[in-house]
Amino acid sequence: MKRILLKKTRDFSLLHRHPWILSGAIASTEGDAPEPGETVALVNADNQTLALGAWSGESQIRVRVWTFNPDEIPDAAFFSRRVSAALNARRHLDVLAPDAAARLINAESDGLPGVTVDHYAGFLVAQFTTAGAHRFKPLITAALREHIPCRGIYERSDVATMTYEGLAPQCGVLHGETPPYAIEIREDNRRYLVDVIRGHKTGFYLDQRANRQLLSRFTRDADVLNAFSYTGGFGIAAALGGARHVTHVDLSADALRLAQRNIALNNLSADAHTLTEGNVFEVLRACRDSRKTFDVIILDPPKFADSRAALMKASRGYKDIALLALKLLRPGGILATFSCSGLVDAGLFRKITAGAALDANRDVRVLHHLTAAPDHLTSLAFPEGDYLKGLLCAVQ
Numbered sequence: 001m002k003r004i005l006l007k008k009t010r011d012f013s014l015l016h017r018h019p020w021i022l023s024g025a026i027a028s029t030e031g032d033a034p035e036p037g038e039t040v041a042l043v044n045a046d047n048q049t050l051a052l053g054a055w056s057g058e059s060q061i062r063v064r065v066w067t068f069n070p071d072e073i074p075d076a077a078f079f080s081r082r083v084s085a086a087l088n089a090r091r092h093l094d095v096l097a098p099d100a101a102a103r104l105i106n107a108e109s110d111g112l113p114g115v116t117v118d119h120y121a122g123f124l125v126a127q128f129t130t131a132g133a134h135r136f137k138p139l140i141t142a143a144l145r146e147h148i149p150c151r152g153i154y155e156r157s158d159v160a161t162m163t164y165e166g167l168a169p170q171c172g173v174l175h176g177e178t179p180p181y182a183i184e185i186r187e188d189n190r191r192y193l194v195d196v197i198r199g200h201k202t203g204f205y206l207d208q209r210a211n212r213q214l215l216s217r218f219t220r221d222a223d224v225l226n227a228f229s230y231t232g233g234f235g236i237a238a239a240l241g242g243a244r245h246v247t248h249v250d251l252s253a254d255a256l257r258l259a260q261r262n263i264a265l266n267n268l269s270a271d272a273h274t275l276t277e278g279n280v281f282e283v284l285r286a287c288r289d290s291r292k293t294f295d296v297i298i299l300d301p302p303k304f305a306d307s308r309a310a311l312m313k314a315s316r317g318y319k320d321i322a323l324l325a326l327k328l329l330r331p332g333g334i335l336a337t338f339s340c341s342g343l344v345d346a347g348l349f350r351k352i353t354a355g356a357a358l359d360a361n362r363d364v365r366v367l368h369h370l371t372a373a374p375d376h377l378t379s380l381a382f383p384e385g386d387y388l389k390g391l392l393c394a395v396q
């Protein structure tokens with residue numbers, strides 16, 4: 001195995017069990033450059049081997065750690081142990097129930113960088129987004145089959161960050177049946193159809209599950225605006241919680257078509273739902289201009305900040321929509337606002353929302369600090385995994 005020698009003091013992250021080595025931390029590599037995804041040994045300036053990881057020659061994140069035990073070679077038995085440990089960590093969460101939808105493997109936080117696996121009612125949807133994950137795809141797929149009874153495993157390795165790894169998008173059946181156009185899943189008392197082949201991510205925003213459930217307690221008789229609705233997630237939770245009317249807004253006509261079917265699937269009246277294909281920024285301004293108001297507004301936008309350079313603009317975006325939404329809320333209203341940008345941490349997001357409250361001249365109190373659902377467990381050593389944050393606020 002090739003040895004990667006780290007600069008003095010640059011073993012700091014490994015000593016804290018953080019699983020990334022950036023290109024700037026490397027003093028030298030022994031022999032020829034490793035192949036993409038090849039397993040390498042990470043050696044500090046005192047000649048101690050601290051970890052084994054996967055080489056990503058094209059990425060700034062040059063090595064991702066598989067194991068901090070230098071004797072634990074990543075082989076079939078290793079991946080089998082990792083998958084088993086991931087399932088064990090979720091054993092109280094009912095993640096494998098026949099109609100459940102849940103994250104089974106959460107990349108770095110489950111000791112499997114670049115590997116995401118979600119379960120949708122008997123089908124697994126997997127993403128292999130790094131050179132190491134790609135190289136070991138057959139062993140990881142075999143480990144999934146060994147531990148998780150399923151009708152099929154479908155690959156959705158089509159995320160933008162793969163270009164940093166020099167990987168081309170790859171989608172298709174890895175095992176078993178092709179998933180149907182719409183898989184029906186259950187979340188608490190809600191049912192949703194999920195298109196795992198064409199939908200966003202692996203098909204559904206599973207990370208918001210607990211937040212959808214929580215929101216439904218705040219929507220009795222409410223007029224609700226579900227901004228960035230996707231396939232209706234929060235809006236259906238709101239309706240089941242007794243909302244009078246829900247307006248769903250999304251740019252994607254496909255997502256809204258599925259939202260319409262999801263409304264019917266939950267035996268909700270179509271008359272109580274308005275589906276608006278449009279840009280949330282424009283729809284919020286139009287509501288302001290026509291003096292339309294709501295009791296509950298959900299803001300669950302896509303990731304605004306992709307890089308540090310984009311952070312200022314992203315912060316303005318989060319503030320703009322929060323400000324517009326606060327102006328549309330009736331006194332006593334509820335705002336649920338989220339950011340899934342890892343670069344915007346919970347402290348900054350709170351400040352952004354506070355700034356919006358000040359400008360809107362509204363008194364805003366936090367009822368709940370929100371995060372991703374527990375099946376998206378995050379390693380304490382890997383703060384980057386803690387990307388989703390939200391605030392459920394009472395607004396006067």
Ligand code: SAH
Binds near residue numbers: 228233250281300
């Ligand atoms: N709340 C949803 C997930 C939202 S994901 C759920 O619980 O399932 C973000 C959504 O925002 C995507 O569906 C995307 O199509 C939509 N979107 C992105 N930019 C938008 C914009 N400017 N206006 C309206 N929708 C937008």
